[in-house]
Amino acid sequence: MDLVQEYYQADWQTCLCPLRSGIIKEVLTIKRGWIIPVIIAVIVAGVFGYWGYGQYRAKRELEMFMGNKYQQSFYGMVDHIEQVQVLLGKALVSSSPRHSIMILTDVWSHANTAQAELNKLPLAAQTVYQTAKFLSQTGDYAHVMANQQAEGKVMTTENRQKLQELRQHAIKVAESLQDVERRVFAGDINWVNLVKQAGENVREQQKEGEPDPLNGLEDVREEMGKVPVLIYDGPFSDHVVDRKPRGLTGEEIDKEQARTRARKMVDFKEEGELNISEGTSVNGRITSYNFQVKNGDNEVYSVDISKKGGHLVSLLNNREPASSKISLEEAVDKARDYLAINGYPNMESTYSEVKDNIAYISFAYQQDDTIFYTDIINVQVALDQGQILAVEALGYLMSHQSRELESPEIAEEEAKEMAQNTLDEIENVRLAVIPQPSLKEVLTYEVRGTAAGETYLIYYNAITGDEEQILKVILGQEGTFAL
Amino acid sequence: MLKNRGILKVIAINLTLMILILSVFYITRINAAQPTLTWGSRGSSVRILQRRLRQWGYYDGSVDGIYGSESYRAVLNFQRKNRLRVDGIVGPQTWRALGYRGSTRLARTARTVSGGAGISRSNDIEMLARLVHAEARGEPFEGQVAVAAVLLNRVDSASFPNSISGVIYQPLAFESVANGQFYLPADSENVRAARSALNGWDPTHGAVFFWNPAKPVNRWIWSRSIIRRIGRHVFAR
Incomplete structure (x- = not known):
């Protein structure tokens, strides 16, 4: 000092x-x-x-920026959910089909936007999972109702009740969210802190099973638990998610039988010493046995064989071919032969793509000149040895069944005439069964043609003549595929 | 309007076709145009008209493709009920009321568009492949396809965002996106796994969750129904 x-x-x-x-x-x-x-x-x-x-300042600025983005999404979501419930109310009192269609389409749009905003918030899957589903289904349901009215059908009492129910849930959700909104506004909820805590929470919850820090959202979750199962003609209908396979024929087989089947399905060019794993269970849409089949070169096939009927569900090989020696046409023939031998006859190739010496080929089931886009099997062929690298038959097994073919009420010429109104040139017309979003099967005429140099596929209902679907065909560098 | 809602709409409506036919689909809804019909017209358009009028209860005659007196009366009746001009001429207005597009041809403003202009699947594949690389590096090939498939299953699920980018960038969804691993380049095996998933392969049969049981995870996740285990990951619905 x-x-x-x-x-x-x-x-x-x-x-x-x-x-x-x-x-x-x-x-x-x-x-x-x-x-x-x-x-x-x-x-x-x-x-x-x-x-x-x-x-510190830079961090604060960034945090503020992030926090504001989250606030924006949160308030946006609340606004859109409120719109959904108001519009559902309007739809229920509207008596003009034209206006009702407009209102229902708006419900669909607001519900989708609300879902998108919700999914931008830093919340764990368990918090948003049900609410996001509710919003998707509500929008989807409204969209299907709008579509039905556009087709001239009247809303049934049941439809109205469903809309009323959905509206009640939407109101409850909006109310709970208004609570959360107050807390957000008071600064009790800080989105950025939620992000920071996310990692820690995982560990804490593992130990103590703590509830979500967001009580208001907990209420929303509870409310969502009460939403009934919704079955209707839309892609998010519960029956689409929970569907059961239709194509599983035959008896239950045991693991040893499945193992023998798996051994038969693999397509090694050089087997050497073959090593087949013990086999595990797959509790998927189709319950199956999985086997890992390894050859002397460390090349592995993973094979799924269904427990019922012993069908090949899936085959997947990890080898990467280094060169191309066979053509796409040869590969398609090889794949078709393989399918026919292994329980899938009458398959017609629809689309293909060649990439990194592998041909990706899509096959559809064909019966009496009618192609079934519902029953699809995908195959990968290695272009160096013509080896079947991978097969995917889950889609086929889910939908294929023996069907009575309907006969069309519209003549092929009529379908052509309809297409001529919009297409410059027609290349091909054939009967095709296509799946609707609700998985309903529709018999159609598939008209392939060009408009302004672009290729399109138009599908006309073969019974009513209604246009069901339009696909744009892309002839890209990677191959032909339809969008 | 179509453009804005296009992406959501495509995914919402065509989910099933998307999986079943091949890869990703963009669908444009255009109604086929119908020509103007008067007494004496013939052909498929008349049949369409007659069929629709019969469906809706305005017409009892046969669907013969000839615009005769019965069809004429039905059209007058339809026009009266729908407050259209009652003239028996089935023009754009009447076609629209019937649920069809009435003008003669579609406006062709997009003449310059060729082949697959403006459409690319490589973005999707690249994104998927990088996520596979970040989340499932060193896993068996099947496990990599499974991770890509979970991502696509999320796109199709009502509970998750409706696009690949939406699913990848959902906050708190993927650790590798939060810590930047996602930005590392993918290798060729990852790319093939991504391509396989886009082409329909799904070893998980529709799983929307996967996790490594050796790491601490949220307790709730274990309440999901487990489908299978591949390598180090458990896959569940």
Whole structure:
């Protein structure tokens, strides 16, 4: 302490008397051991402090920015959900089909946007899972109702009741969200902190099973638990998600039989010493046995064989072919033969794509000149050895069944005439069964033609003549596919 | 309007076809245009008219494709009921009321568009492949396809965003996206796994969750129904 004072006195004198600088210099040299570190410390502290403050500010700015983005999504979501419930109310009192269609389409749009905003919030899957589903289904249901009215059908009492029910849930959700909104507004909920806590929460919940920190959203979740199962003609209908396979014929087989089947399905070019795994269960849409079949070269096939009927569900090989020696046509023939031998006859190739020496080929079931886009099997063929690398028959097994073919009420010529209104040139017309979003099967005429140099596939209902679907065919570098 | 809602609509409506036929589909809804019909017209358009009028209870005659007196009366009746001009001429207005597009031809403003202009699947594949790389590097090939399939199953699910990018960038959804691993380039095996999933392969039969049981995870996740285990990952609905 004394030393420092002495130094400051000396220093003070220096400023007044430059002539005595020699003595001062002496003082400085003596005291240097103390002064320099102090100066350095001050400078370093200053620099760090300045830098740290800058960092702090930058971080705050970024956090504020992120927080604002989340706020925007949250308020957007609340607004759109409120719109959904108001519009559902309007739809229920509207008696004009034209207006009702407009309102229901708006419900669909608002519900979808609300779902998208909800999914932008930093919330765990368990918090949003049900609510997101509710919003999708509500929008989807409204969309299907709008579509039905556009077709001239009237909303049934049952439809109205469903809409009423959905509306009640939407109102409850909106109310709970208004609580959350108040807490967000009061600053009790900080989205950025939620992101930071996300990692920690996982560990805490693992130990103590703590409830979600967002009580209001907990109410929403509870409300969502009460939403009944919704079955209707849309893609998000519960029957689409929970559908059962239709194509599984035959008896239950045991693991050993399945193992023999798996051994038969693999297509090694050089087997060497074959090693087949014990086999595990797959509790998917089609319950199956899975086997890992390995050859001497460490090439592995993973094979799924269905427990009922022993059908090949899936086959997947990890080899990457290094060259192409056979043509796409040869590959298609090989794949078709393979399918026919292994329980899938009458398959016609529909689309194909060649990439990295592998042909990706899609097959559809064909019966009496009618193609079934419902029953699809995908195959990968290695173009170096013509080896079947992968097969996927899940889609086929889910939908294929023996069907009575309907006879069309519209003549092929009529379908052509309809298409001629919009297409410049017609290349091909054939009967095709296509799946609707609700998985209903529709018999159609598939008209392939061009408009303004682009190729399209138009599907006309073969019974009513209604246009069911339009696909655009893309002839890209990667092959032919339809969008 | 169509453009804006296009992406959602495509996914919502055509989900099933998307999986079943091949890869991703963009569908444009255009109603076929119908020519103007008067007494004496013949052909398929008349049959369409007669069929629709019969469906809706305006017409009892046969669907013969000839616009005769019975059809004429039915059209007059239809026009009266729908507050259209009652002239027996089935023009654009009447066709629209019948649920069809009435003008003669579609406007062809997009003449310059060729082949597959403006459409690319490589973005999707690249994104998927990078996620596979970040989440399932070192897993068996099947496990990589499974991770890509879970991502696509989420796109199709009502509970998750409706696009590949939406699913990938959903907050708190993937650790690798949060920590930047996602931005590392994918290798060729990842790319093939992504392509296989886009072409319909799904070893998980519709799973929307996967996790590594060796790591701490949310307790709720274990309440999901587990489908199978591949490599280090458990897949569940």
